[in-house]
Each structure stands twice: as C-alpha cells, then as structure tokens.
Amino acid sequence: MASYHEELILLGKWASPFSNRVDLALKLKGVPYKYSEEDLANKSADLLRYNPVHKKVPVLVHNGNPLPESLIIVEYIDETWKNNPLLPRDPYERALARFWSKTLDDKILPAIWNACWSDENGREKAVEEALEALKILQEALKDKKFFGGESIGLVDIAANFIGYWVAILQEIAGLELLTIEKFPKLYKWSQEFINHPVIKEGLPPRDELFAFFQASAKK
Structure with missing residues (x-):
C-alpha cells in the first residue's frame, strides 16, 4: 500500500x-x-x-x-480510502449530501462572494442575496452538529468557505453576513468546524489569508 x-x-x-x-x-x-x-x-x-x-x-x-x-x-x-467515510451509506442521504454540495457551489458561495466584492451600486442587492443563501444553508443544517451528523462529511468540507473564508472576507468588506445574532446555528457550526483538530491543522493561516485578500481588494 x-x-x-x-x-x-x-x-x-x-x-x-x-x-x-x-x-x-x-x-x-x-x-x-x-x-x-x-x-x-x-x-x-x-x-x-x-x-x-x-x-x-x-x-x-x-x-x-x-x-x-x-x-x-x-x-x-x-x-x-474507506476509513472515516465522508458520505452517508444510505442512498437517499448520499444523494442529499451531493445536492447540498452542488447547491453550495452553484448558489450559496457565488452569492456570498458577490456580496463581499460588489461595488456600492450593487451591494445592497448582493448582501440581500447572500443573507438569503445563508438562511437556506442554516435550514439544511437543522439541529445537527455537522452537516454530516456527529462527524464531518462531504457537505461540511464543501462548506469550508462558509466556515472559514467568510469571516475574513466580510471583515475586509466591512459586512456582517455570518454572525451569531443572524445565524446562530450556522455560526455555531462554523466554530465547531474550524476548531475540529484535523480541520484546524488543515486550514491556511488566518493572518496570511487576510493579507492575501486584503491586497486583492485594493487592486
């Protein structure tokens, strides 16, 4: 092997x-x-x-x-590699995980990205769409610790941008998108996600990521 x-x-x-x-x-x-x-x-x-x-x-x-x-x-x-499965075994649950992962890429991530990088003219509408996207995602989480249940799965990995990148980008843009007040369940998930020992080790350094996107915002 x-x-x-x-x-x-x-x-x-x-x-x-x-x-x-x-x-x-x-x-x-x-x-x-x-x-x-x-x-x-x-x-x-x-x-x-x-x-x-x-x-x-x-x-x-x-x-x-x-x-x-x-x-x-x-x-x-x-x-x-079959250990630590990321997708559920149940066919319906597997299909749902694929649906939410694709929805993240097709609908939720673009809405948040647009809000963080939009100019003043389009910002209000972009922020509204981003908040609606986060609401949809929070409803999908329900009352679970992770989207995968008690352990991290495909949807959690697909939502890594929400869990980590969003806090940095909204700070640079001066926005309040994902906050504990607006989305308590999703915010709690983001903290569980980034503080998971393996995830914490695998994320890029926050200060370097902040500097990278801050430099991009000035261009």
Missing part, C-alpha cells in the same frame, strides 16, 4: 477554498500525499497537461491519473 499512497499528488493554491477541500479530505482520511503549489498567474506545464479543460486547481494525480474539480475529487477520495 505504501507505493499506492506515494503516487498521490495534489496540485493546488494555498488560498483557494477549493484546493483546501481536497487537502482536508485527505487529512481526515489520514492519507499521505505530495503537495504542489501552483502560481495561477503562471500556470505550470503539469497543471495545463493534467487539467486541459479548465486549467484550474485543484487537480489530484493518483498513480499518474489526473482528476479535476474539488467535489469530484473528494468523492473519489472517499471511495478509494
């Missing part, structure tokens, strides 16, 4: 929540891998070869076989 694991490479970007999803999934599974940091302004030959369609990170290369798209990679990891 050692050689099986040694041939695992993650092409990523340290500040990307999408790269971080794969990083977290591998850490939760305890799977060793090599990490290759990509400069997205000067994409490597490996990235262009392994992901010629989108030319984006993350890409997981397993035994020479490349796989792009973070949610697809996380599911692949879950199917390849």
Whole structure:
C-alpha cells in the first residue's frame, strides 16, 4: 500500500477554498500525499497537461491519473480510502449530501462572494442575496452538529468557505453576513468546524489569508 499512497499528488493554491477541500479530505482520511503549489498567474506545464479543460486547481494525480474539480475529487477520495467515510451509506442521504454540495457551489458561495466584492451600486442587492443563501444553508443544517451528523462529511468540507473564508472576507468588506445574532446555528457550526483538530491543522493561516485578500481588494 505504501507505493499506492506515494503516487498521490495534489496540485493546488494555498488560498483557494477549493484546493483546501481536497487537502482536508485527505487529512481526515489520514492519507499521505505530495503537495504542489501552483502560481495561477503562471500556470505550470503539469497543471495545463493534467487539467486541459479548465486549467484550474485543484487537480489530484493518483498513480499518474489526473482528476479535476474539488467535489469530484473528494468523492473519489472517499471511495478509494474507506476509513472515516465522508458520505452517508444510505442512498437517499448520499444523494442529499451531493445536492447540498452542488447547491453550495452553484448558489450559496457565488452569492456570498458577490456580496463581499460588489461595488456600492450593487451591494445592497448582493448582501440581500447572500443573507438569503445563508438562511437556506442554516435550514439544511437543522439541529445537527455537522452537516454530516456527529462527524464531518462531504457537505461540511464543501462548506469550508462558509466556515472559514467568510469571516475574513466580510471583515475586509466591512459586512456582517455570518454572525451569531443572524445565524446562530450556522455560526455555531462554523466554530465547531474550524476548531475540529484535523480541520484546524488543515486550514491556511488566518493572518496570511487576510493579507492575501486584503491586497486583492485594493487592486
């Protein structure tokens, strides 16, 4: 099994929540891998070869076989390494987890991103849409500790942007989106998530991430 694991490479970007999803999934599974940091302004030959369609990170290369798209990679990891399952065994619950993960990428993350980066003209509408998106997500959480129940699962990993990045971006933008007053259950989940020992170790340093996005905001 050692050689099986040694041939695992993650092409990523340290500040990307999408790269971080794969990083977290591998850490939760305890799977060793090599990490290759990509400069997205000067994409490597490996990235262009392994992901010629989108030319984006993350890409997981397993035994020479490349796989792009973070949610697809996380599911692949879950199917390849069976310990610490990230998806429920029940077919309906599995389908729901996939639905919410896709909803995060298609609807919830874009709404929050737009709110944090919108100009003054469109900000009010963008903030309204972001708050509505967070409300939808909180309702999906219900009264559970994690979206995966008592343990972290696919939806929690897919929501890493909500759990960690949002607090940084809303501070830079001067917004109050995810707060304990507005979304108590979702805020509590975010604290449980970022303080989980494996997750805490796998998240990028807050001060560096803050500086990175603050610099981007000034451009």
